[in-house]
Amino acid sequence: MNVIHSTPFTDAVSARGLTKSFGATRVLTGIDLAVPTGTLVALLGPNGSGKTTTVRILTTLLAPDAGTATVGGHDVIREGVAVRRVIGLTSQQATVDGLLTGRENLELFAGLYHLGGRQARRRAEELLERFDLAAAANRRVGTYSGGMRRRLDLAASMVSAPRILFLDEPTTGLDPRSRAELWSVIRELLASGTTILLTTQYLEEADQLADRVVVINGGRVVADDSPAALKRQVGAERLVLRLSRAEDAPRAGAALGTPVDADAAQLTLAVQGPDHLRHTLDALHRAGVAVEHVALRTPTLDDVFFELTAAAA
């Protein structure tokens, strides 16, 4: 039978037209989203773009004003209990008890998932090992570092071995090393078959982890693509040029074929690889534009939004 399946069950998470307002503030203005089973989708956006609101709707903590969403094949509005049975959530705020030890926290949650006493202890032990917290198991969580606390939060979300995991800015505020450690934990979860929706403000994080990146801004999706395609669109590197004379700016713009602000001594443009860089500098040289300073930097979230909103305009 050559039937092409387009069943919703191939997507572990799927949302259509989600809107939400708090009072007069429109937080979501129509979010469409799909997370294929077994993949990691990153929801990338700045503060206040609606990432957390989207996650709260998908995890049944908040009802949308309009739109529909299914998680694990269950409707988030009508089948909240069934949704909760298949998901784990790590939210931005601490969702573990700082006065209890790591082990006590995990045993408490295992108990509340109705594992028996011995089973709960074993599950807690497993998770402490897996998330590299065994050495700190009997210390109060209040004494943990930021990275350890996030790992415990993640472990707590995995107590019931959920098929679908929601991670709301799991690495915000962490130092680079803790971030890298958490990334490797997330990769392991993904490799073991967990479907993950992760929100982040960091383009690099989305690039490192995600199969697909959904960029949201102002409560709507502005891009939904693979990290590679997104980076192609945004440009791999940013070239920052400071001109010796600001009045050369229009000439530099003409030589490079990009519009620039007149009298702007500093230009920022996307470059695609070494050849493009050389051509750019050659072009300026031929046009007689003196460059005082050259720098290359990786694109930031700001560049992504600038690029995407410029493309839309």
Place this chain on the structure above:
Amino acid sequence: MSGVLTSAGDLRRLVVRDLRRELRVLDSLIINIAMPVIIMVLFVYVFGGAITTGSSGLAYIEFVAPAVLLMSGGYGAALTAVNIADDMTGGMIDRFRTLPIGGWVVPAGHVVASVVRNVAACGFALAAAVILGYRPDATLAGWALVLGLVAAYVLAMSSLAVLWGLLVRSTQAAGAFSFVVLFLPYLSDGVVPAETMPGVLRDFAYNQPITPIVATLRALLLGEPVGSSGVVAVVWLAGVVLVSVPVAAVLFRRRTSA
């Protein structure tokens, strides 16, 4: 039936969590153990010499001990508002809400733990009184009634505290409730005889719940007949519980509904 057992298990786990937390915070240990003893000593030695017990003819320690019990238990019970506000304003409530448990076990866990802690606090206050020379003369049934009444008082104040903790949006504001509960006994017949108060205060003292509760505890502890104050006390406490529990339930549902 298994649903009931499961909920009871969930409740027990949350009560254990709460008691563990309390044992680890110095403030709570002070509130639950040191403060009852200090208040008792303060009243008996500092104020006791200057206060006459009026027409009751009791020694001051016999007069004031029940009010000190209520202050000791009530203050800790009122801090239940802080515990629930902590859960509601932090991320804990999100974690609990994604668990397969009835939402009501979260506030109920705080209330049950509060009853355990604060009845113990009353025990410390009573032990201090005995060391200071108080000699209760209650019957076994009388002791059972004292325990029941103190537990009911703590239960009522804890339920009211949960309601308050759900109403306010910060843990600081939640803490304010404890002052109300701590001061109420001063404006009753518990600390000084209400007959010595000016008109308006006297009327308030005679008609607020602390006065009949204190009178009942005093009579039970001294092995004397309780009279009508017992019924009035029970009606007050039952009233507070019957009003605050459903209102708190509605508030909790509203704060946690999607």
